[in-house]
Amino acid sequence: MRIRRGSRLAAAVTLVLAALGCNEGLPTRPDESPVLVLGEAVTVNGARGSEQVYRLTVPEGGGKLRVLMAGFTGDADLAVRYGAAPQPTEFDCASQSSFPVEECIFEAPEAGLWFISVLGYTAFSDAQLSASLLPQVGERALVSGVATTGLSGSSGDFEMFRITVPAGTDSLVVALDATGDPDLYVDFELFPLLNDYTCASFTETGSERCMIRSPGAGTWIIRVDAYLDFSAGTLIATVYPGAAP
Structure with a gap:
């Protein structure tokens, strides 16, 4: 289930962390995180309880930001935050479902550095993680x-x-x-x-x-x-x- 800004954010991530056996929050490694390039997918694999952080640079006025993880076996979850790695009570979107797809969309993303965490709720493999900018077109x-x-x-x-x-x-x-x-x-x-x-x-x-x-x-x-x-x-x-x- 996607958790939207301002609704049950802390509770959702706390449940994920508890299931993974984590008690101190998600690690913050801004300088060591691999770079995710807009429009280019990376393959992510992980064990149960694993956590991998990527950093993404979003330009000014680029449109809506879409972060998508799909096509995997197992169960992986997604958390996204602007400016710092996601933490249990501090993130802008969390996506945690039992389907092999997780998605976050930001209609007016701030320009700058974004951090994306991939959490292994169970062991998972072949997750295709990507970020893209969509045209800023109204419905x-x-x-x-x-x-x-x-x-x-x-x-x-x-x-x-x-x-x-x-x-x-x-x-x-x-x-x-x-x-x-x-x-x-x-x-x-x-x-x-x-x-x-x-x-x-x-x-x-x-x-x-x-x-x-x-x-x-x-x-x-x-x-x-x-x-x-x-x-x-x-x-x-x-x-x-x-x-x-």
Whole structure:
């Protein structure tokens, strides 16, 4: 589960450290940490209880920062912090799920030095760790019941959309149909991650659907993710004041 800034940060990392048998926090080795280069993946392997720290330089005005670790066997977790190595009560994002993918996204990252910790919850191998800058483009606004057509993407790409849901709504239904294999992620007021969302649909077909009962009033963010290349995509988000059909 991704832990976002300001919510259960200390508790989440403390649980990870306890599971790893660590009592004094994550070690800080800013001068010895290997460098992670934007746009270049590194392979990380580790034993249960291991911790490896990388440092990353983010330029001024570079866009959104995405840190991704995927493709591994075993169970590894991720923690990211600006300016210093992550500690139990001091980090900006922690991602700890049982899936072979961990992800952190910062919409307005500070320029300078960032530190990324990879924690071995169990032994793990072949984790592909990368960091990239995404264009600083806002989410495309959707109108309830109106289709957005012509969507496409190459494997690894994603695009963001948003829809406003009024108070008292019975349900929000988001449907995606395409040729190829896109996936669908939906979250309330926050950027959906691959391992942290309110609803996700990732079948092996080009048809994905999310239904959220009694959605909160406000902005819902929709992520269309290209698991594999896809084209001819149509996205429809519909707000139902009464029961959805």
